[in-house]
Amino acid sequence: MNLNFLLDSGLLGLEYAMLALGVYITFRILNIPDLTVDGSFTFGLAVSAVFAAGGHPFLGLLMALLAGAVAGCVTGLLQTRWGIHPILAGILTMSGLYTINITVMGSPNISLINSNKFFTFLEDALTKDGARYLTVGVIVLLCVGLLALFFKTSLGLCIRATGNNEAMVRASSINPNFTKMVALALSNGLVALSGGVLAQCQGYADINSGSGMIVIGLASVIIGEVFFGRRSILLCLISAVVGSVVYRIIIALALQLDLFDANALKLISAVIVAVTLAVPAFKTRFQNWRTRREAGKHA
């Protein structure tokens, strides 16, 4: 068995790490599963590819981040100002983004084979893989570091409280609509950055790359929690990154061993997420069942 696939999937995991971080922010901190993700991931992918094709790979990443943040703000406005249910707000933005994305790309896919990417400048010194590992690693570290710092500020604390007790945020004289907007912008910015990084790393962008991203993000967050639990914010951020890498390795391993067909990926991911989220419910049920059985014995 060739173990190179481990390195490859590790890199892929890092590319998707920002997706996991973004999903962590909405799903665990804000307590809203935000479905904008599928759309904003592709938005970032499209914007980054178009800029890279035009000779601006770094600007492409920055613009991807901003594009995602704007998408997040749209979902935020729909939720807070227009009073639309958070899940539906995400679906609406995601759905609308399809048109935007295809307009940005101009065609269903863009190839970047001959364009400079954000890691190209290191390729001569480090080989292609080395350059990608280093640059993506730095991006992930920056994201985790900056997020950890951000969540220690007053605004960061207010965002964490928003998902916990909105009334209390208001009582601290902060508008929870504002904190929700910031969190959604941040989250979708990260998700889009992930899409942007991925597009340049794989050398092409495809309009359908975003579908199912929310499930992959959730799976990464949940897998990370298996290793780290839910303690400090910094650990949670690191755990999302690790979760993303482990998820990729699990998938690659399973494909390598011919456990299932590549087409089954989405189904398997969905099952992983569903089962993990069901664990608390199953636990309670099992405990109730045991209590009843014990009671029956003594009757």
Added chain:
Amino acid sequence: MLKITDLHKTFLKGTPNAHHALRGINLTLNDGDFVTVIGSNGAGKSTLFNAIAGSFLCDSGSIVLDGQDITFVKEHRRAKQISRMFQDPMLGTAPDLTIQENMALAYSKSVKGMLSWALSKQDAQLFRETLAQLNMGIEDRMKTKMGQLSGGQRQAVALMMATLVTPRLLLLDEHTAALDPVTAEKVLDITRDVVAKHSITTMMITHNIASALSMGNRTIMMEQGQIVLDLSGPERDNLDVSGLLELYRQRCNRELDNDRMLLNHDN
């Protein structure tokens, strides 16, 4: 310092379920007043607090705080001057954040910028010292999640949070009602101390007539969306629980032709 003029609020206006919950409230509080508020269930006490704090806008009338008309000011903006506590200990604190993070959140009302550190060393020290005043040993558990405290402990911390940045007006809505009698008494003692220490203008809703009379300098009674009794000075000092109940019975019979009396808990 607080002046409420002819305040009206009808819930579900224009529907068959319309409910005229505030019917012309007039109330003036002086600086440092500690007013206890009593009245039967559904009298409109909580609604009055919600109106003052800005949970909804009223249909007519005005609310002026410190000379500033806040009738149409948003709730989170009023929160800079007005602190509240509720009956449910869950409402006033964030269970998944640590005790010190909860305190930091309450402290962010002070002039600190949004992007400054939420919890500097000095802040943490200040929060410890503040909670040490409770004599409950909570200051040694600053990094414990709020959700792991008992209801009474949470309510005590919530009280310190509500007064960490001294508010102009403190609204306490039956904040000891969910606690056992001993803990309730303790939280009431703390309330008395904190309010006196910073001479905070306070309104406190209670169903306990004895503490309504023993605490504060003034008592108002609400019935069907109106203030039917406003007691202070010697008249209030000379009143005991049964006297107040009698007064209430008279008022409500004569003026409202209603003897729906739910002023229990007079232990």
